[in-house]
Amino acid sequence: MTAINFNDLTDEELILEFQKNNTERAFEILVHRYKNPLTNFVFRYLGDFESCADVVQETMIKVYRYKDTYQSIAKFSTWVYTIAGNLAKTELQRRKRRTILSINSYGKDNDETYEIPDESYRPDDLTDSGIKDEIIQKAFLKVSEVYRQAVVLRDIQELSYEEIADIMGITVGTVKSRINRGRAQLQKLLKSIHNE
Amino acid sequence: MNITDDEHQYSDVIKTLKGLQKVSAPENFEADLRRRINTEKFEKKKSFWEKLLLPSRLIPSGALAAIVVILLFVFNTGSGTEDNPLLMPPRIREDVIASTELPPASTQTPSEETSTAKVKNDEVNPSANSFQEDFQSLAANDNAATESEVSNLGITITGGNQPYMPGNVSAVGFSNGIPFNKNSLRYRQRNISPEEKAQLELLKKKMMEKLEELNK
Numbered sequence: 001m002t003a004i005n006f007n008d009l010t011d012e013e014l015i016l017e018f019q020k021n022n023t024e025r026a027f028e029i030l031v032h033r034y035k036n037p038l039t040n041f042v043f044r045y046l047g048d049f050e051s052c053a054d055v056v057q058e059t060m061i062k063v064y065r066y067k068d069t070y071q072s073i074a075k076f077s078t079w080v081y082t083i084a085g086n087l088a089k090t091e092l093q094r095r096k097r098r099t100i101l102s103i104n105s106y107g108k109d110n111d112e113t114y115e116i117p118d119e120s121y122r123p124d125d126l127t128d129s130g131i132k133d134e135i136i137q138k139a140f141l142k143v144s145e146v147y148r149q150a151v152v153l154r155d156i157q158e159l160s161y162e163e164i165a166d167i168m169g170i171t172v173g174t175v176k177s178r179i180n181r182g183r184a185q186l187q188k189l190l191k192s193i194h195n196e
Numbered sequence: 197m198n199i200t201d202d203e204h205q206y207s208d209v210i211k212t213l214k215g216l217q218k219v220s221a222p223e224n225f226e227a228d229l230r231r232r233i234n235t236e237k238f239e240k241k242k243s244f245w246e247k248l249l250l251p252s253r254l255i256p257s258g259a260l261a262a263i264v265v266i267l268l269f270v271f272n273t274g275s276g277t278e279d280n281p282l283l284m285p286p287r288i289r290e291d292v293i294a295s296t297e298l299p300p301a302s303t304q305t306p307s308e309e310t311s312t313a314k315v316k317n318d319e320v321n322p323s324a325n326s327f328q329e330d331f332q333s334l335a336a337n338d339n340a341a342t343e344s345e346v347s348n349l350g351i352t353i354t355g356g357n358q359p360y361m362p363g364n365v366s367a368v369g370f371s372n373g374i375p376f377n378k379n380s381l382r383y384r385q386r387n388i389s390p391e392e393k394a395q396l397e398l399l400k401k402k403m404m405e406k407l408e409e410l411n412k
């Protein structure tokens with residue numbers, strides 16, 4: 001009897017192995033395969049590395065705990081991206097609530113006026129690639145959430161329209177529409193970079 | 197990924213997005229994940245009922261329930277909305293009024309009325325003596341033919357050709373046509389003494405003899 005080389009198995013075979021035999025090695029390989037793509041996806045969606053790492057960890061814990069809810073009719077990548085997307089949305093909502101609370105409580109006691117710092121970059125600073133990345137990320141965060149998720153999955157994660165439709169639970173037509181609207185918003189926001 | 201027609205107009209955006217640096221997971225990602233999973237494994241999940249029946253939840257909710265019950269008791273006993281039965285007007289029983297309609301007044305002499313009253317009294321409380329009087333009265337009217345009418349009693353006895361039996365009262369009714377039978381009579385049942393019983397038997401015997409004579 002030859003030993004199974006788990007690295008040669010597909011994602012679906014690995015999760016089935018984890019479901020049936022509770023093989024921890026299969027789970028570890030899945031984590032290894034998906035930790036970076038999921039981190040990239042969640043980071044582009046949230047724009048914060050700390051909370052992004054937490055969300056990806058939480059995603060993997062959910063995969064571990066609810067492995068039996070996965071059905072082999074769906075692709076594993078679709079399932080895991082759906083979980084990560086939902087957790088990222090929850091994190092965004094939590095962050096919004098926190099922001100509203102902190103703004104409301106600020107200056108209540110001493111009648112101070114709000115002074116929100118303007119952290120926008122000037123065009124003459126656009127030299128370093130790291131800064132450029134940051135500008136793109138900031139512009140990206142200004143795009144509506146529903147469009148942003150679709151654009152990230154298509155243009156950064158390079159998933160097919162069908163996969164994106166499955167992940168977001170919408171039709172392919174709606175996916176295309178959202179992606180184009182998101183791109184249009186981003187195009188306006190990144191005009192300065194494109195005119196260089 | 198192939199660029200479709202829709203994507204041509206946003207090619208600059210797509211190019212920019214593809215040019216972004218890939219973000220990788222932190223170095224200790226897998227170790228942290230393993231630690232978190234192991235921590236969760238040893239944390240026994242409490243069921244809904246276990247959580248619900250925790251003393252920290254049970255005591256306040258129990259106290260609240262007790263307060264509610266006490267308050268309900270206090271306010272319910274204080275609000276006396278019920279009528280005092282002693283001050284309430286008596287209830288009018290229409291069924292009693294309807295059944296107490298008297299038959300039309302008869303043109304009887306005072307002596308006859310006395311006799312009627314006596315008979316009516318006997319209906320309510322028959323005794324051996326009243327039976328005796330009735331039978332004597334019937335015997336006195338032995339000349340009655342097919343239909344004997346005891347007008348002073350307000351009672352009509354039909355079927356005169358047939359022998360009269362004390363238990364057979366189905367043919368007996370008021371002269372105004374309102375029927376009555378034994379079941380509708382409200383007479384008091386009483387235990388009779390052996391002497392009374394003997395007297396009654398004697399009367400019965402005499403009655404039977406009389407009826408036989410009449411039949412002949």
